[in-house]
Amino acid sequence: xxxxxxxxxxxxxxxxxxxxxxxxxxxxxxxxxxxxxxxxxxxxxxxxxxxxxxxxxxxxxxxxxxxxxxxxxxxxxxxxxxxxxxxxxxxxxxxxxxxxxxxxxxxxxxxxxxxxxxxxxxxxxxxxxxxxxxxxxxxxxxxxxxxxxxxxxxxxxxxxxxxxxxxxxxxxxxxxxxxxxxxxxxxxxxxxxxxxxxxxxxxxxxxxxxxxxxxxxxxxxxxxxxxxxxxxxxxxxxxxxxxxxxxxxxxxxxxxxxxxxxxxxxxxxxxxxxxxxxxxxxxxxxxxxxxxxxxxxxxxxxxxxxxxxxxxxxxxxxxxxxxxxxxxxxxxxxxxxxxxx
Amino acid sequence: xxxxxxxxxxxxxxxxxxxxxxxxxxxxxxxxxxxxxxxxxxxxxxxxxxxxxxxxxxxxxxxxxxxxxxxxxxxxxxxxxxxxxxxxxxxxxxxxxxxxxxxxxxxxxxxxxxxxxxxxxxxxxxxxxxxxxxxxxxxxxxxxxxxxxxxxxxxxxxxxxxxxxxxxxxxxxxxxxxxxxxxxxxxxxxxxxxxxxxxxxxxxxxxxxxxxxxxxxxxxxxxxxxxxxxxxxxxxxxxxxxxxxxxxxxxxxxxxxxxxxxxxxxxxxxxxxxxxxxxxxxxxxxxxxxxxxxxxxxxxxxxxxxxxxxxxxxxxxxxxxxxxxxxxxxxxxxxxxxxxxxxxxxxxxxxxxxxxxxxxxxxxxxxxxxxxxxxxxxxxxxxxxxxxxxxxxxxx
Numbered sequence: 001x002x003x004x005x006x007x008x009x010x011x012x013x014x015x016x017x018x019x020x021x022x023x024x025x026x027x028x029x030x031x032x033x034x035x036x037x038x039x040x041x042x043x044x045x046x047x048x049x050x051x052x053x054x055x056x057x058x059x060x061x062x063x064x065x066x067x068x069x070x071x072x073x074x075x076x077x078x079x080x081x082x083x084x085x086x087x088x089x090x091x092x093x094x095x096x097x098x099x100x101x102x103x104x105x106x107x108x109x110x111x112x113x114x115x116x117x118x119x120x121x122x123x124x125x126x127x128x129x130x131x132x133x134x135x136x137x138x139x140x141x142x143x144x145x146x147x148x149x150x151x152x153x154x155x156x157x158x159x160x161x162x163x164x165x166x167x168x169x170x171x172x173x174x175x176x177x178x179x180x181x182x183x184x185x186x187x188x189x190x191x192x193x194x195x196x197x198x199x200x201x202x203x204x205x206x207x208x209x210x211x212x213x214x215x216x217x218x219x220x221x222x223x224x225x226x227x228x229x230x231x232x233x234x235x236x237x238x239x240x241x242x243x244x245x246x247x248x249x250x251x252x253x254x255x256x257x258x259x260x261x262x263x264x265x266x267x268x269x270x271x272x273x274x275x276x277x278x279x280x281x282x283x284x285x286x287x288x289x290x291x292x293x294x295x296x297x298x299x300x301x302x303x304x305x306x307x308x309x310x311x312x313x314x315x316x317x318x319x320x321x322x323x324x325x326x327x328x329x330x331x332x333x334x335x336x337x338x339x340x341x
Numbered sequence: 342x343x344x345x346x347x348x349x350x351x352x353x354x355x356x357x358x359x360x361x362x363x364x365x366x367x368x369x370x371x372x373x374x375x376x377x378x379x380x381x382x383x384x385x386x387x388x389x390x391x392x393x394x395x396x397x398x399x400x401x402x403x404x405x406x407x408x409x410x411x412x413x414x415x416x417x418x419x420x421x422x423x424x425x426x427x428x429x430x431x432x433x434x435x436x437x438x439x440x441x442x443x444x445x446x447x448x449x450x451x452x453x454x455x456x457x458x459x460x461x462x463x464x465x466x467x468x469x470x471x472x473x474x475x476x477x478x479x480x481x482x483x484x485x486x487x488x489x490x491x492x493x494x495x496x497x498x499x500x501x502x503x504x505x506x507x508x509x510x511x512x513x514x515x516x517x518x519x520x521x522x523x524x525x526x527x528x529x530x531x532x533x534x535x536x537x538x539x540x541x542x543x544x545x546x547x548x549x550x551x552x553x554x555x556x557x558x559x560x561x562x563x564x565x566x567x568x569x570x571x572x573x574x575x576x577x578x579x580x581x582x583x584x585x586x587x588x589x590x591x592x593x594x595x596x597x598x599x600x601x602x603x604x605x606x607x608x609x610x611x612x613x614x615x616x617x618x619x620x621x622x623x624x625x626x627x628x629x630x631x632x633x634x635x636x637x638x639x640x641x642x643x644x645x646x647x648x649x650x651x652x653x654x655x656x657x658x659x660x661x662x663x664x665x666x667x668x669x670x671x672x673x674x675x676x677x678x679x680x681x682x683x684x685x686x687x688x689x690x691x692x693x694x695x696x697x698x699x700x701x702x703x704x705x706x707x708x709x710x711x712x713x714x715x716x717x718x719x720x721x722x723x724x725x726x727x728x729x730x731x732x733x734x735x736x737x
Contacts, residue, residue, distance in 0.1 A: 088698045095394060095703075116701040117396035137593075147592045149513060154690070155698030159409040163420030166410075174594070175410040176604075177695065178684045187684075190493040191512045192603070194593045234395040 028100050028232075028239035029073065029289050037079045040066035041099035044084045044180055047205040048313040048321075049105050049125075058082045062103040064308040065124055065230050067301070068246040069101055072285075072294040077301035086180055087155035091116050094233060101243055102231040105199065107157040112231075121244040123229040124305075125313075126325045126334050128222035129161050130200035132207060135217050137194060142221035146171040151184040151193035153177075158198055161224040185209055188216075199226050204319045242288050249295040251337035252277055253304035255328055260303035263296060276340045284340055295340070305335065387704065402700045403428070409695055411686050413602055424696050431691035432713060438608055438687065439674040439717070445613035446673060447666075450620025457625050468621065476618040481679055483615055488607035488683045495603075498594055509588055515601040516588035523582040529572050536571045540564035604685035608677065616673045620666060627662035628654060659732045667725035671718045678714075688713060 032038055042050035042062060050060040058066075058080075067077040083099050094102045095117055105127075106112070108120040131150075133139050142165070152159050154177045166173050176193045178184045185206050188196040198206065203218050210216055230247065232240050253259075256274045258266045266274055275281035278299070279292035286292070302308065306328075310316045314323065327333025357363045391398050403425035410420050414430040415437060457468035475483070493512065496502065501511040509516040540563075547560040576583075588598030631654050639649040680687035681694055688710060697706040 088694055091698070091701055092703050095396060111699070111701070115397040117391075117394035147594055147596065149594060154684075154694050159695060160420075160699065163408055163410045167420060173410065174412050176412060176684060177686065177690065179681060179694070183684070186489075191497045192493070235393065 028236045037081045038070040039100045040080050041083050041085045041102040043104045044086050048319045061312045065103040068298045071297040071301045072246050075297050105228045108227045117234045118231050119234050121230045122247045123227040125228040127199040127201050127226035129224040131219040132196045132203045142219050148195050149174040149193040150195045151176045151187040153181050165223045208318050248337035249298045250305040253299040254306040258299050263300035427696050428692050431688035435688040438677050442612040442673050443670050446616040449617035454621035454624025472618045472621050480615050484611040487610045492603040514603045516595045517599040518585040518587050519599045521584050525579050525582045532575045533572045536567040540567050604683050608680050608685045619669050623665045627658040630661045631657045663729040
């Protein structure tokens with residue numbers, strides 16, 4: 001009797017065991033063009049980041065990264081095969097080649113970047129870990145959580161930060177560890193745990209899934225740095241560049257004021273930055289094996305980073321997350337893309 | 342012209358491929374070589390692939406600090422412990438639920454199996470209903486039933502169901518008082534051990550004396566008194582050097598005492614009840630396998646009913662019961678890996694779950710986990726085979 005998680009793990013381990021060495025250096029770009037679709041690993045349903053809508057189309061900030069890569073490579077943002085992965089499966093799935101991009105609210109850490117054979121391509125959301133508690137508890141700060149039972153999702157950096165935080169503050173806690181975020185919400189609702197902990201953005205998404213969202217509150221404390229970003233396999237630098245610059249194109253697009261609506265008019269813009277980005281001046285896609293209009297395809301079909309943010313997690317969405325540190329560098333945030341030159 | 346062995350000229354041996362024994366040897370050598378070559382290929386290929394992808398390999402990660410908490414551990418564990426320690430914690434949690442599950446399943450299984458043969462119509466039908474219900478519902482659903490439908494609906498910590506001032510049951514688990522032993526308590530386990538040794542000696546002596554003289558003492562009753570009475574006497578004599586730590590509601594939760602987490606309760610109940618339904622059938626079939634003539638013959642010797650069971654039926658029935666019982670024990674232990682579905686921190690959840698994900702060492706972790714289940718299963722098999730050999734009928 002095995003559950004799905006272990007089947008996936010075993011299958012992936014089997015793939016690593018039996019696959020020939022040659023596939024390790026496979027040309028991901030060529031494979032993707034041949035297949036006509038990007039293999040993209042997403043979450044098992046996290047509203048705002050990656051979740052299917054009521055028509056079954058995947059939507060979210062992380063999904064838009066997959067769509068941007070597909071637009072750049074294939075000229076069609078819809079040419080994506082979404083593979084839903086839980087926290088434990090995700091890296092094995094990427095290592096074994098089941099997915100080519102992992103865009104699944106994954107925190108960039110040393111271990112993950114250096115020992116797993118993976119590369120983070122950038123940060124599409126700066127997050128931090130927070131706590132959600134029931135309002136009835138009458139708690140206003142994380143420092144009052146001594147002795148609490150805390151629901152966490154297995155295989156996340158959250159599990160480590162939590163232990164660090166409680167130890168540093170000389171407090172105790174009971175970790176109640178579940179496989180999926182859905183189960184953690186279930187445990188929180190049933191009162192199995194007092195506190196639900198996760199990245200604050202996820203807490204906002206999970207809170208609206210509660211039966212009574214107003215009965216729960218997110219504590220103001222943020223206990224960790226969680227830079228979330230897309231991940232690719234090591235050893236294929238062309239593919240690494242494509243995923244990295246797809247995100248940069250969305251950020252630069254916002255900086256230069258190119259949106260999905262005005263992208264076509266912008267093609268005739270006098271601004272040299274815009275002309276270079278949209279492929280009107282030189283061909284900056286060539287070095288990645290792409291067409292000159294790669295960034296135009298991203299911006300016209302997916303939109304710029306700001307649009308994606310507002311649509312999926314910002315004030316225009318049920319999550320209502322402030323732009324905060326995720327604003328562009330010239331608007332008081334951290335989001336900064338190198339220039340197209 | 343066919344040549345028969347008898348007419349073969351002396352000194353002329355047939356070519357080796359005509360010799361059946363040599364041929365068999367060659368084929369076996371070829372097979373071993375093929376398997377070895379395949380394994381070598383796999384190991385080499387894994388190493389090539391992993392290094393080509395820049396994935397760190399080896400078991401060095403076991404010495405690194407784990408950095409995450411585990412809700413239930415039988416040994417000292419903190420987030421400062423190593424990944425190797427998480428392996429031990431997970432292993433012990435698996436053994437705990439497996440061991441207690443085997444115990445409970447055996448007890449329930451024997452009771453229900455015997456009840457099914459009872460001449461009491463109601464009792465027999467109840468046992469049948471039990472077996473047919475629990476045997477035919479998937480185990481995972483039963484675990485979910487106990488966890489989500491039964492234990493999740495218990496009241497919160499503040500409105501716990503209290504049994505006296507010592508026992509509390511709520512959605513966070515079962516809270517029991519914990520005995521704290523003071524100095525001088527060491528005498529009691531010591532007396533207990535002495536009583537057990539004395540009882541064994543008494544039973545052996547009594548058996549020999551019975552065979553030699555036909556006289557015997559009620560040795561089992563005396564042993565029972567020795568094992569339970571003597572330690573109790575010492576306990577009272579030393580002034581009961583035990584205090585009880587009561588669970589108390591402080592802050593969010595009950596503190597102090599022993600906490601049995603609901604994940605454990607749900608898994609243990611589901612595993613025991615499910616496996617017991619199979620064991621009950623095994624027990625019933627074992628008893629029915631003994632021909633009724635044996636019982637009648639024993640009764641004809643005017644043996645009382647309990648002695649008929651103890652001396653004639655059960656020793657022979659055990660012979661039939663034990664081999665399939667072994668399979669059920671193995672199933673129960675392996676099924677305990679379903680723990681991960683409800684978040685009980687067993688080996689699969691802690692080690693093949695969290696540790697695997699934090700370290701990314703998928704091949705090492707999965708291989709270790711599989712090796713553990715294989716080892717536990719082989720050990721249980723070995724023990725049961727030994728036990729089976731002991732109770733097997735000695736044909737004279």
